[in-house]
Amino acid sequence: MKSYKIAIVNSSSFGKYFPQQLERLKKIGEVESFVFDNDISGKDLAKALNGFNIIIASVRPFFNKEFFDNKDELLLLSRHGIGFNNVDVVAAKAHGTVVTIVPALVERDAVAENAVANLMALIRRTVDSQEAVKNNEWSKRATFLGINVTGKTVGVVGCGNIGSRVAEILKFGYNARLLVVDPKIDQAWAKKVGAEVVDLDYLLSHADVISLNASLNETSKNLLKDREFSLMKKGVYITNTARAELIEQDAILKALDAGIVAGYATDVMYSEPSFNDHPFVKHSKILVTPHTSAYAIECLQGMGEKCVADVENLISNKPLESVVS
Template sequence: MAKAKILMSQPIHEEGTKYITSRGYEARVAPDFTEATLIKEIQDAHGFLVRTAEIPASVINAGKVLKAIGRHGVGYDNIDVKAATARKIPVCITPRANALSVAEHVLALMLALAKRIIPFDAATRRNEWEIRNSYSAFDLDGKTLGILGMGRIGMLVCQKARAAFNMKVLAYDPLVPKEAMEKAGAQVGAIPEILKASDFVTLHVPSMPETKGMIGESQLKMMKRSAYLINCARGPIVDEAALVKALKDGTIAGAGLDVFDPEPPKADNPLFTLPSVVLSPHSAGLTVECVIRMATHAAQAIIDVLEGRRPEGVVNPEALE
């Protein structure tokens, strides 16, 4: 009997591939992730492990024997979940895989901005030693951190910021019980009051129509002129043009960004010219430990479905009914 096939839209860490084959399944990586190629490759696949490729209904519907989709990460805005649900195909994310890595990255961006790591490094390499007397770096200890979105990542950021830097944390999340946020050490508030009071504001909400542009010109104007915005969630959550304007005008002091709109950003993106910004290429969740967790957890979810078990992280539970 032929092995059931699990198709991967893009390569995953070898530990993920080993996980699949060690359990008796065929692991196949698509030659590329264009729509036409995926439509061809998915036709005999029982499972589909997706990274960042766009997966429209046309691809899902081409999977004649497709039973499960595993997302290599937690964002699933690149997958047509409605089409999968119509076919009774569960879409599973990896909720435990990237929270720690992304939370650490948030703190890294905060430290880089507070300690002026990027400009100090550049000046030191130019032998501009006197920059040390600019006294422009500052401590995180005792500062106020606003967290919009208190899911797994937001909770970890809250706990780590309090434990490492004695930060006061203000939090907002309409989907998380107030008691749970307070138990994590956060003071719960509304978005406007959080923006006005925070020295750093970090975003941890999903990308959806309701959150598109939730941080725009009016929200940026609520922030302190000395405040910094951190976004390691999704690019469309922030109105990028409004952010550029706010940074140029001095409406806020700076930003740390791991995500953009679109991705990859265009070569002439004005953010690239701003010295008050620290950037990374949507890599917060791409530590070696994290990519192994994402690959193996996504594979496990697919295998759970194929073997009749309820998988973790199903975003469309109605597909299992």
């Protein structure tokens, strides 16, 4: 029987809430957890993981071509999540590594609900007002003024698995006018929920609230720059549980300071972890959470089960699901 060594890379949640998943892996082989800097070079990452032929990986660091060119035998890289933009799947395939992801539906409700939760906390100044109470400043309550989302125009950019659920919550939960942008939109779904399929410029110029749920690729990176912010209605609110790189950092800071954007809620950062000296964390109109959109019990259980099943199926020569390379 082949010997297996399993590395769990940069995941703060795998095995924490469902230790039985970790125990199942230990029955297969040696298991070790690693935490690496996000910007570790591919060569150094490969060296640090020498001898490990199975990896369960978080959203960072990057498993790039340099990593695969320098890595000894790697049979499986199982992403503990639905995205794989931190994995060079072409290089992985060239080196005989199978890359799998968590099926989209596992994260759908958790991430969508958090996008809306962060949005409402931002709009209704929930965190600020709680801090006021903690500081015995109840008298400041009249300063925590927000808006109603009910009846407003909401725009969802990226209407796939998660974005479509965000759209449904905002449409039916808040009786909103729904604008959506997605080059691969499901027209039958859009008709069913009463969504208006529009182009990005139209959405930006009409939406009171915007949710970013697009996947990150060459066409969506820095999707929102100075030009796009100039099109927005003054006082717009934005929530982002997709990828930080959808927005150009300096552009949104300028838009916030100019009053174009009334508030920005983000669960994703350009560099993770980010600290309290980051301009986003310091900004009074930005709500930052530490990439916790998937942190619902049901979601984490499903993610962990998928990764463990990947490993068990691999060693049993059974077909793997949600393979991307």
